[in-house]
Amino acid sequence: MEKLYGxxxxxxxxxxxxxxxxxxxxxSVLDFTAKGVDYYVVLGTTGEVxxxxxxxxxxxxxFVKAxxxxxxxxxxxxxxxNTAAVVEEIQQTDFSGVDALLSVSPYYNKPSQPGIIAHFQKIADACPVPVVLYNVPGRTMSNMTAETTLELAKHPNIIGIKEASGNLDQCQKIATEKPADFLLLSGEDMLTKDIVQMGGKGVISVLANGFPVEFSEIAREAFxxxxxxxxxITDSFESINPLMYAESNPVGVKEVLRQKGVCGNQVRLPLVPASEELKSQITRYLQ
Incomplete structure (x- = not known):
């Protein structure tokens, strides 16, 4: 899956x-981001799925395909x-033109590690395209351990993980013990260089919406x-990155896109658009 490098x-x-x-x-967003990024991730958390x-x-x-x-x-x-509901949605989705599925670890009900393994095995069995796992404990309230990821990496239809735990020791264990063709992708923009340095293959990024050319250079230089x-390059984003999450993602990055004239900053409830304070902080960075 070299097409998902970068x-x-x-x-x-x-x-x-x-x-x-x-x-x-x-x-407009598709045209703007295509100037720098290597692939699109459609309807992840940032897409307000x-x-x-x-x-x-x-x-x-x-629309994205077209x-x-x-x-x-x-x-x-x-x-x-709800594992059964995820499998049903997969079965009802047209995957023509789709290269892989990104699937987040179950949230709210906080399953055990064997439960997470069984959940993703069911999904991988049902999915007609390769599956990329997504570990984001800050949203799901449960962490997929390195051992769980490595067990799931044995499944022939699970090809990688977007690791957003922020735990570099956990990422290093995956990088060291994973199969050679299993993709370790950063889910934390500011850790892209570190993940690539330990053997990862890139990042799935929020900041790349607003800075597609500049941000994509991090992985390219690291490679x-x-x-x-x-x-x-990473350090140049040090002050803007926290603003992307200050009022929950994607509020911050949509405000960046508004100020750059790419699209509006509207979000759906329970999220609300950027506060005046956040707008001002983003303006200062962009200036």
Whole structure:
């Protein structure tokens, strides 16, 4: 799956002021991010998947397929905490033109590690495209241990993990003991250089929405062994990165996109658009 090396952008889903999906805005985001990123991730957390309905999800995926300016690979997000419902959604999804599935570890019900393993094995068995696991304990309230990831890596249809635990020791264990063709991807933008340095293959990024060219250089420099240069680029995002999460993702990055004239900053409840304070902080960074 070399097509998933580098920088994948966790695409935002633009909305109109009336709360509808803004397809003009989405076209603008696709064109803007294609200038730098290596692939699209459609309807992950950053895409506000939790507040889009099934018909919207189908329409958004179809739109991305039809408006992919560089024919970039597409990863599609389907996850949840009801295994049977996730499998059913997979079975009802058209995966033509989709290169992989991104599926988040079950949230809220906090399953045991054997439960997480069984959940993903069911999903991988049912999915017609390869599966990338997504570990994000800050949202799910349960961590997929390195041992769990390594066990799941034995499944022939599970090809990698987006690791957003922020635990570099855990990531290092995966990197050291994983199969050679299993993808370790950073789920934390600021750890991209570190993950690549330990053998990872890139990042699925929030910041790449707003800074597709600049941010994508981190992985590219790291792949070339230019770790000092990759760190220098990473450091340039040190003050903007916390603002992406200050009022919950994707509020911050949508405000970046608004200020850059790419799309609006509307989000769906229970999220609300950036506060005046956050807008001002982002403005200062962009200036």
């Amino acid at each position: 920088t994948g952008v966790a695409l935002v889903t633009p909305f109109t002021e009336e709360g509808l999906v803004d397809y003009d805005g989405l076209k 939790a507040t889009t309905n099934r018909e919207e999800k189908k329409a958004i995926l179809s 408006n992919n300016p560089k024919n970039l690979p597409i990863v599609y997000g389907i996850g949840g905490n 070339k062994g230019n770790f000092d240069k990759a760190k220098q």
